[in-house]
Amino acid sequence: LCLVETCPSCSVTVLADQFSPNTTSDVAAGMLIPHTYPGTPIHVQKQWFKETFTYLFGISNSAEASEAGIHLISGWQIFKNAPKEELPFWSDVVLGFRSMSEAELQKFPQHRFGQAFTTLKCDCPPYLLWLEKRLKAAGAQMCTRKVAELWDLHSEYSVVVNCAGIGARQLAGDERLFPVRGQVLKVHAPWVKNFIRDGDGLTYIYPGVHRVTLGGTREEGSWNLSPHPGTTKAIFDRCCTLEPSLRGAQDIEVKVGLRPSRRCVRLQREVLSQGGVKLPVVHNYGHGSGGFSMHRGTAKEAARLVGECIAALQGSLSRAKL
Numbered sequence: 001l002c003l004v005e006t007c008p009s010c011s012v013t014v015l016a017d018q019f020s021p022n023t024t025s026d027v028a029a030g031m032l033i034p035h036t037y038p039g040t041p042i043h044v045q046k047q048w049f050k051e052t053f054t055y056l057f058g059i060s061n062s063a064e065a066s067e068a069g070i071h072l073i074s075g076w077q078i079f080k081n082a083p084k085e086e087l088p089f090w091s092d093v094v095l096g097f098r099s100m101s102e103a104e105l106q107k108f109p110q111h112r113f114g115q116a117f118t119t120l121k122c123d124c125p126p127y128l129l130w131l132e133k134r135l136k137a138a139g140a141q142m143c144t145r146k147v148a149e150l151w152d153l154h155s156e157y158s159v160v161v162n163c164a165g166i167g168a169r170q171l172a173g174d175e176r177l178f179p180v181r182g183q184v185l186k187v188h189a190p191w192v193k194n195f196i197r198d199g200d201g202l203t204y205i206y207p208g209v210h211r212v213t214l215g216g217t218r219e220e221g222s223w224n225l226s227p228h229p230g231t232t233k234a235i236f237d238r239c240c241t242l243e244p245s246l247r248g249a250q251d252i253e254v255k256v257g258l259r260p261s262r263r264c265v266r267l268q269r270e271v272l273s274q275g276g277v278k279l280p281v282v283h284n285y286g287h288g289s290g291g292f293s294m295h296r297g298t299a300k301e302a303a304r305l306v307g308e309c310i311a312a313l314q315g316s317l318s319r320a321k322l
């Protein structure tokens with residue numbers, strides 16, 4: 001969508017073997033809480049987060065908010081021990097970041113420190129459907145197709161953007177990309193209004209418009225997409241320790257997704273070439289635990305790189321004419 005908006009003269013086709021609701025992005029809680037990519041400078045990560053926050057904040061303040069599933073949400077991140085950094089790099093991007101008061105901490109007797117703030121949340125299938133609707137309205141084609149090799153696209157398209165998530169491991173032959181399995185529960189508990197996140201990142205309660213997401217797990221290297229019943233019970237018990245009223249939650253649905261993890265998001269141009277024929281590719285994958293938190297910022301950079309590819313193609317065409 002960002003590409004269509006940046007380069008309205010491009011004709012865009014989205015190829016995917018799975019669309020919503022069958023992608024990793026549909027499993028996510030969709031919270032805007034950044035994770036740190038060790039291989040990317042912090043100022044770049046902050047910029048991606050800020051661009052994403054600003055974009056979604058605009059939607060949350062518009063008449064589209066409900067259909068897009070975007071809303072502000074307030075809550076607490078709590079710690080048993082003092083956090084490594086008192087002020088995370090994103091503390092001045094979210095709204096009203098502050099230390100929790102003693103009175104607030106009384107709700108969490110096992111935790112001694114906490115941060116309170118307001119951030120944004122995307123309700124995942126509705127947000128993805130809203131993006132898809134806007135893309136189609138802008139004239140983009142959606143096509144269900146598994147791509148075996150990026151090169152297979154060279155005769156049909158001038159530039160390829162690779163946003164294949166964990167699928168990029170095979171598609172781009174990238175062994176630095178690995179799955180971090182996450183199991184979550186989606187439950188009906190409409191009385192839960194605030195988010196609660198244990199600072200260890202393992203246990204979280206994220207209320208959305210219709211369902212509350214309870215998490216979670218982070219299992220590096222696991223490709224197993226089947227829910228594990230023992231893990232479901234453990235997640236539920238951990239969340240009930242933080243928010244005992246969840247014992248009354250109903251309609252528990254279990255979801256598993258594979259976070260496409262890497263030291264840094266791969267946002268890069270590459271030119272594939274065979275027998276003198278060239279295919280420019282822009283990679284935009286490896287968002288790990290932060291795909292929602294960073295998506296608009298990384299999409300803007302990917303769209304800028306596509307602009308460079310188009311300029312290079314136009315340059316070589318005019319040279320060929322000369």
Ligand SMILES: Cc1cc2nc3c(=O)[nH]c(=O)nc-3n(C[C@H](O)[C@H](O)[C@H](O)COP(=O)(O)OP(=O)(O)OC[C@H]3O[C@@H](n4cnc5c(N)ncnc54)[C@H](O)[C@@H]3O)c2cc1C
Pocket residue numbers: 015016017018019023024025026027028029030031032033145146147148163164165166167168171181182183184216256257258259260285286287288289290291292293294
């Ligand atoms: C349990 C869980 C909770 C999460 N919670 C959050 C959160 O609260 N906040 C946050 O910021 N992030 C969260 N994440 C992370 C987030 O979900 C990911 O970073 C994000 O979904 C990655 O998006 P993507 O578009 O790169 O990948 P995907 O959503 O997996 O999309 C990749 C697309 O490429 C297609 N594809 C792949 N290979 C091929 C191929 N060879 N041919 C054709 N199509 C192909 C797929 O079918 C799919 O359509 C969570 C992840 C999990 C697992």
Ligand SMILES: O=C(O)CCC(=O)C(=O)O
Pocket residue numbers: 029031033182197201204215216259288289290
């Ligand atoms: O880490 C969080 O709190 C948000 C959820 C998430 O990003 C994840 O489970 O990967």
